[in-house]
Amino acid sequence: MSRDIRHIRFLELDPRMKLLLVVVFASATFSAPNLLALIWMYLLVVVLYLARGLWLGAKKTAMLFAVFLLINLILSFVPQSKFAAGVGMILFMLERVVVFFVMGAWMGSKLRVSDFVTAMQNMHVPKGGTIALAVAFRYIPTVQDEFRFIKNTMMLRGIGLTVRNVLLHPVKTCEYAIVPLIIRSMTISDELAASAMTRGLDLESKRTSYREVRLRATDFLYAGAVISAVIAGIVGSALLGR
Amino acid sequence: MIQIEHVSFQYANAKEPALRDVSLTIQKGEFVVLLGSSGCGKTTITRLINRLVPEFFEGELEGRVFVDGQNTDELSIQDLAGVVGSVFQDPRSQFFATDTTAEIAFSCENVGIPREEICRRIEQAANDLQIQRLLERSIFELSSGEKQSIAIASVYALAPKILVLDEPSANLDAAATEHLMEILHTLKQQGYTIIISEHRIHYLKDIADRAVLIEYGQITRELDASAFRSLSNEEANRMGLRSTDLLSIRPPVTQKKTGAEEQICLENLSYRYTRESETLANVNLSAGKGDIVGIVGTNGVGKSTLLEIVCGLKKETNGEVRFGGQAVNSKTRVRDTFLVMQSSDYQLFTESVEKELFLGNDGNEELQKKGRMLLERMGLLDYRQQHPASMSGGQKQRLCIAVACMKDTDVICFDEPTSGLDYSSMVNVSSLLHELAEQGKTLLVTTHDYEFLMHTCTHICYLLNGRVESFFPVEPRYTPQIYSILFQKEVVL
Numbered sequence: 001m002s003r004d005i006r007h008i009r010f011l012e013l014d015p016r017m018k019l020l021l022v023v024v025f026a027s028a029t030f031s032a033p034n035l036l037a038l039i040w041m042y043l044l045v046v047v048l049y050l051a052r053g054l055w056l057g058a059k060k061t062a063m064l065f066a067v068f069l070l071i072n073l074i075l076s077f078v079p080q081s082k083f084a085a086g087v088g089m090i091l092f093m094l095e096r097v098v099v100f101f102v103m104g105a106w107m108g109s110k111l112r113v114s115d116f117v118t119a120m121q122n123m124h125v126p127k128g129g130t131i132a133l134a135v136a137f138r139y140i141p142t143v144q145d146e147f148r149f150i151k152n153t154m155m156l157r158g159i160g161l162t163v164r165n166v167l168l169h170p171v172k173t174c175e176y177a178i179v180p181l182i183i184r185s186m187t188i189s190d191e192l193a194a195s196a197m198t199r200g201l202d203l204e205s206k207r208t209s210y211r212e213v214r215l216r217a218t219d220f221l222y223a224g225a226v227i228s229a230v231i232a233g234i235v236g237s238a239l240l241g242r
Numbered sequence: 243m244i245q246i247e248h249v250s251f252q253y254a255n256a257k258e259p260a261l262r263d264v265s266l267t268i269q270k271g272e273f274v275v276l277l278g279s280s281g282c283g284k285t286t287i288t289r290l291i292n293r294l295v296p297e298f299f300e301g302e303l304e305g306r307v308f309v310d311g312q313n314t315d316e317l318s319i320q321d322l323a324g325v326v327g328s329v330f331q332d333p334r335s336q337f338f339a340t341d342t343t344a345e346i347a348f349s350c351e352n353v354g355i356p357r358e359e360i361c362r363r364i365e366q367a368a369n370d371l372q373i374q375r376l377l378e379r380s381i382f383e384l385s386s387g388e389k390q391s392i393a394i395a396s397v398y399a400l401a402p403k404i405l406v407l408d409e410p411s412a413n414l415d416a417a418a419t420e421h422l423m424e425i426l427h428t429l430k431q432q433g434y435t436i437i438i439s440e441h442r443i444h445y446l447k448d449i450a451d452r453a454v455l456i457e458y459g460q461i462t463r464e465l466d467a468s469a470f471r472s473l474s475n476e477e478a479n480r481m482g483l484r485s486t487d488l489l490s491i492r493p494p495v496t497q498k499k500t501g502a503e504e505q506i507c508l509e510n511l512s513y514r515y516t517r518e519s520e521t522l523a524n525v526n527l528s529a530g531k532g533d534i535v536g537i538v539g540t541n542g543v544g545k546s547t548l549l550e551i552v553c554g555l556k557k558e559t560n561g562e563v564r565f566g567g568q569a570v571n572s573k574t575r576v577r578d579t580f581l582v583m584q585s586s587d588y589q590l591f592t593e594s595v596e597k598e599l600f601l602g603n604d605g606n607e608e609l610q611k612k613g614r615m616l617l618e619r620m621g622l623l624d625y626r627q628q629h630p631a632s633m634s635g636g637q638k639q640r641l642c643i644a645v646a647c648m649k650d651t652d653v654i655c656f657d658e659p660t661s662g663l664d665y666s667s668m669v670n671v672s673s674l675l676h677e678l679a680e681q682g683k684t685l686l687v688t689t690h691d692y693e694f695l696m697h698t699c700t701h702i703c704y705l706l707n708g709r710v711e712s713f714f715p716v717e718p719r720y721t722p723q724i725y726s727i728l729f730q731k732e733v734v735l
Contacts, residue, residue: 110340111340112339112340112341112344113338113339113340113344114338114339114344114347114348114351115344118351134338138337138338138339138340141340141382142334146588149583149585149588150588152550152553152555152581152583153581153583153588153589154591155554155555155576156553156555156576156579156580156581156649157591157601157602157645157649158577158602158603159591159601159602160576175591176591179591179592180587180588180589180590180591183587183590183631184585184587184588187335187587188334188335191330191332191335191336192335192336192338193298194294194298194299194330195328195330195335195336195337195338196338197294197298197319197320198292198294198319198322198323198326198327198328199323199328199338199348199349199352199396199397199400200320200323200324200349200352200353201320201338201352202319202320203320203323203352203353203354205353205354206354207351207352207354208350208351208354208355208356208357208360209347209351209357210343210344210347210350210351210357210360210361210364211344212357
C-alpha cells in the first residue's frame with residue numbers, strides 16, 4: 001500500500017494551496033499594469049506546469065501564450081484605427097481571462113477528487129458547493145473524451161469543425177457541437193449523481209479520508225515562494241514601466 | 243432480507259407503469275437473477291432495493307418495500323448506503339475519484355470509517371477480488387472490465403449485506419465477463435445477498451439460486467436453480483434473453499459468393515500514438531463487396547483506432563488504404579465512409595428525426611423519397627417529428643444506421659454495435675447489417691459479442707499486439723477457434 005503517495009511527488013501541493021494559487025494568479029493578472037507584468041505571469045504559469053511534470057500541458061499553455069503575445073506584437077505595428085482599438089480591447093481582456101482558465105486546468109489535472117472534498121471540508125466550505133466543484137473537476141477529462149467522438153461524427157456527416165464550416169455557418173456549427181455534448185452530459189451527470197447517492201456522498205456525518213490531507217510546511221513554503229514571485233513581478237514591472 | 247409487497251410504479255413523465263403489482267421475497271444469502279428484455283422493468287426493481295426509486299427517479303409508487311427488516315419508506319438513499327451496495331451498467335459514469343485506490347475508498351470515506359480501517363479494507367478488497375494490480379492506477383487507463391471490478395471493490399469495501407447489480411456485463415468483453423463471474427462467486431460464498439438484473443445470462447448459469455422473469459412490468463415466471471441452468475437457447479431467446487449455451491450457436495449457412503470484387507484493402511498500415519502504447523503495425527486486410535468483417539481482439543489492441551483510420555479520422559503513419567483498387571487519402575475517406583459509433587448520443591445533432599436524415603445533404607426529391615423508405619424500414623416513420631433525445635436507445639441506434647444509409651457510402655464501419663442490447667434488438671441490428679451487405683457494401687465491425695458475431699459476420703480479423711494475428715471466414719469448422727479468441731481460453735468440449 002502506498003499510503004503516502006504524496007511524498008513521492010515532492011512538489012504535489014495541497015488542494016487548498018492550489019486553489020489559493022488559482023485565485024492569486026487570476027486576480028494578479030487582472031491587475032497587471034503592463035505587458036511586462038503579463039509576460040512574467042505567463043512565465044510563472046508555465047513554470048508551475050513544469051514543476052508538476054505536466055509536460056504536455058506546459059507545451060500547450062506556452063503555445064497559447066505565445067500566440068497571444070504574437071498578436072499583440074502584430075497589433076503594435078498596425079496604424080491607429082477604430083478597428084485596431086477594438087481588437088486590442090478584446091485581446092486585452094482575453095489575455096487576462098485566459099490565465100484563470102489555464103490555472104483552473106492546472107489545478108484540475110491529476111487532481112485527486114476525494115482529497116479535494118476532504119480539504120474543502122476541513123476549510124468548512126458547505127458540502128453542496130464542494131460537491132458541485134468536485135463533479136466539475138471530475139468531469140473535465142470525461143468531456144474531453146466525449147467531445148472527440150462528437151468531432152469525429154461531425155466530420156463524417158459533412159458538418160465538421162473545419163475552418164470553412166466555422167466561417168460560413170458559425171452558429172449552426174457551434175450548435176451541432178454543443179447539442180450532443182449537453183445531452184450526453186445530462187445523462188452522465190444523472191448517472192453519476194445516482195451512483196454517488198447510493199454510496200453516501202450526501203451523508204451528514206463527517207467524512208474521513210484514507211490519505212492524510214493536511215497542510216505541511218512545504219505547502220506554505222512553496223505557495224509562499226510563488227506568491228512572492230507574483231508580487232515581485234507586478235511591483236517590479238510597474239517600477240520599470242514608469 | 244428483501245420483501246417487495248404489491249409494488250406498482252410509474253415514472254413521472256412515463257405513459258405506462260414500469261411495474262405492476264410486483265411481489266418478491268428474497269432470502270438472506272440468496273443469489274437472484276432478474277431476467278427480461280430491455281424496458282421490462284427489471285432495472286426498476288433493482289432501484290426499489292437501493293431506493294433510487296422513488297427518491298431519485300421520481301414517480302408514483304404503491305405498495306411497500308422492506309430491506310433488512312426496515313420499511314424503506316422511512317429511509318433515504320444515503321441511509322441504505324451501508325446496507326445495499328449498487329453497481330451500475332456503465333462503469334464510465336459511476337466513478338468519482340480519478341485513481342483506483344481513492345475510488346475504492348470513496349464509500350468508506352463518506353460514511354466516516356477511520357483511516358486505518360479504510361486502508362485495511364482496501365487491501366482486503368483487492369486481495370479477495372484479485373485486483374491488486376489495479377491499485378494506484380488512473381481510472382482513465384482502465385478497460386471497461388477493470389473499471390467494473392473497481393466499482394464492485396468499492397462497494398465491497400463498505401461490506402454491505404446486499405449487492406444490487408444492474409446489467410453489469412453490458413459493456414464487458416467475454417474475458418472480463420468471466421472475471422466478473424469469478425468475483426460474484428466469491429461474494430456469494432461470503433454470504434452476500436445478490437440481486438442482478440441481466441439479459442446476458444450464460445455466465446450466471448452455475449451460480450444463480452433462482453431466476454425471475456419480468457415481462458411488461460410483471461413477474462411472469464420463476465425458475466429454480468436447475469430449471470435456470472437447463473434453459474435452452476430457444477427458450478431464452480423467446481424470453482428476449484441472450485443465448486445460454488454460446489458454444490452451440492452455429493453461423494447461418496449462406497451460399498458464399500466466391501471471388502467477390504475487392505472493395506477495400508489495407509496494406510502495411512501502421513499507426514503510432516505519440517506517447518501511449520496503443521499502436522498498429524503492418525496491418526494487412528482486404529474485403530470484398532458484401533463482406534462483413536468482424537474485428538476482434540482484447541481491449542486496447544487498436545480496434546477502434548483501425549476503424550478511425552479507415553474512416554480518415556486518423557491519419558496512418560505508414561502504409562496505404564485502397565478503395566476499389568485506388569489509393570485514397572484520409573480526406574477522401576472521410577467523404578466515402580461512415581462510422582456508426584457505440585453511443586448514439588454523440589451522433590444526433592438536430593431537433594427531429596426527419597431533419598437528422600437530411601443534415602449534411604441537400605435533401606432533394608430523390609433523397610426525400612429514400613429517407614421516407616428508410617424510416618419505414620427502421621420503424622421510425624411515426625416518430626419523424628420527434629426529438630431524437632426522447633427516443634429509446636434502440637430507436638436512436640436505428641436512426642444512426644439510417645443516417646449511414648443516407649450517406650450511401652460503400653464502406654461502413656460499426657464500433658461495438660450491440661453492447662448492452664437484448665436478444666431481439668441484437669437480431670434486429672444483425673439483419674440490418676445483412677441487408678446493407680446484400681446491397682454490396684462492405685462492413686467493418688468491431689465487436690466482442692460472440693453471439694452477434696456468429697449471427698452476422700462473414701469474416702473474422704483477429705488483432706493481437708497491433709497486428710493481424712489471423713483472418714478467416716466464419717464457418718462452422720472454425721467455431722472453436724472463434725470461441726477461444728473471444729473468451730481467451732481453450733474450448734473444452
